[in-house]
Amino acid sequence: MLADDYYPAEFFNWSPVMYWVMAGVTALFYFASILLHEIGHSVVALWYKIQVRSITLFMFGGVAQIEGESPNAGAEFLIAVAGPLVSFFLAFVCNELLRVFSDNPPLLALFKYLAYINLALGLFNLIPGYPLDGGRVFRAMVWAITGDLPRATFIAAKVGQGFAFVFILIGFWKIFSGDIPGGLWIIFLGWFLKNAATTHIPSS
Numbered sequence: 214m215l216a217d218d219y220y221p222a223e224f225f226n227w228s229p230v231m232y233w234v235m236a237g238v239t240a241l242f243y244f245a246s247i248l249l250h251e252i253g254h255s256v257v258a259l260w261y262k263i264q265v266r267s268i269t270l271f272m273f274g275g276v277a278q279i280e281g282e283s284p285n286a287g288a289e290f291l292i293a294v295a296g297p298l299v300s301f302f303l304a305f306v307c308n309e310l311l312r313v314f315s316d317n318p319p320l321l322a323l324f325k326y327l328a329y330i331n332l333a334l335g336l337f338n339l340i341p342g343y344p345l346d347g348g349r350v351f352r353a354m355v356w357a358i359t360g361d362l363p364r365a366t367f368i369a370a371k372v373g374q375g376f377a378f379v380f381i382l383i384g385f386w387k388i389f390s391g392d393i394p395g396g397l398w399i400i401f402l403g404w405f406l407k408n409a410a411t412t413h414i415p416s417s
Contacts (some may be wrong), residue, residue, distance in 0.1 A: 215239055215326070223322055235319055246303055246331050247275040250338075253299035254279070254346075257292045274334065279340055286357035287363075293349035300335035303329050342376035344409050345368035373410030377403045 215236035220227065220340030244408075247270055254277045264280040283289035307328035314320035316391040337349035343366070352369035356362050388396030 216416045219326060220322060223325070224318055231319075235322060242323065242327055243330055246300065246327065246334065249303065249312075250296045250299050250334065251275045251277045253281045253295040254292055256289075257295040259293060260317055261288045261292070263288075263292075274338075282362065283353075289356065290350055290353035293346045295333040296346050297338050300338070302330035304335065307331060329354055336362060340376055341369075342373035344373065344404055345406070347409075349375050349405065370410045374407055377407035377410060379403070 215233045220232045220235055248268065251268045251270075255268065258265050258277070258292065260280045261284060266278040266280055268277050270277060279292070283292055304327075307324040310324040311321060313329065314324060338345050340352070341347040341351040342348060343352055348369050351372065352365045355365035355368050359365060381400050384396045384398070384403060386396070386401030387393075387399060390396075
């Protein structure tokens with residue numbers, strides 16, 4: 214996508230090799246951004262003496278395998294919000310670097326994309342659909358109000374399923390509007406979120 218669409222649309226006079234080299238470099242920085250996002254969760258979890266078993270990166274982002282539940286709603290809130298805050302900070306830093314590298318087209322293109330993708334990553338993860346970070350923030354709020362973690366998890370997971378179906382409907386709408394690749398991508402995101410939310414619904 215970067216080599217065929219983004220970079221050719223932004224910069225017209227590069228060679229095909231340059232487009233692919235920059236796409237590869239950008240992809241590596243993108244996954245580094247996701248890793249830092251997950252490290253943000255992990256550092257706060259470790260602060261609360263919660264073991265972090267591993268960090269896994271995959272095509273939709275990443276996940277920190279945190280052992281056990283947070284000790285309280287406040288800790289859950291801080292652990293959940295740490296990742297998006299890291300993404301927003303990275304977006305800010307990359308945006309500031311645009312001024313530094315304004316005369317260097319490859320680096321300008323790199324940091325322009327990283328500023329955008331980190332902002333998008335932070336905003337997407339704040340959607341209040343569990344198990345996204347925003348869903349965990351929502352669960353922490355319900356937990357704080359009700360004092361009942363299983364109930365808060367159930368409600369947050371159901372809200373996550375609701376957002377998943379909204380994504381799927383938007384995807385079909387985009388397909389019928391002529392944007393087949395974009396629609397399929399959004400449907401796939403919705404399907405992924407639905408499955409993730411379903412697996413987190415506590416059994417009765």
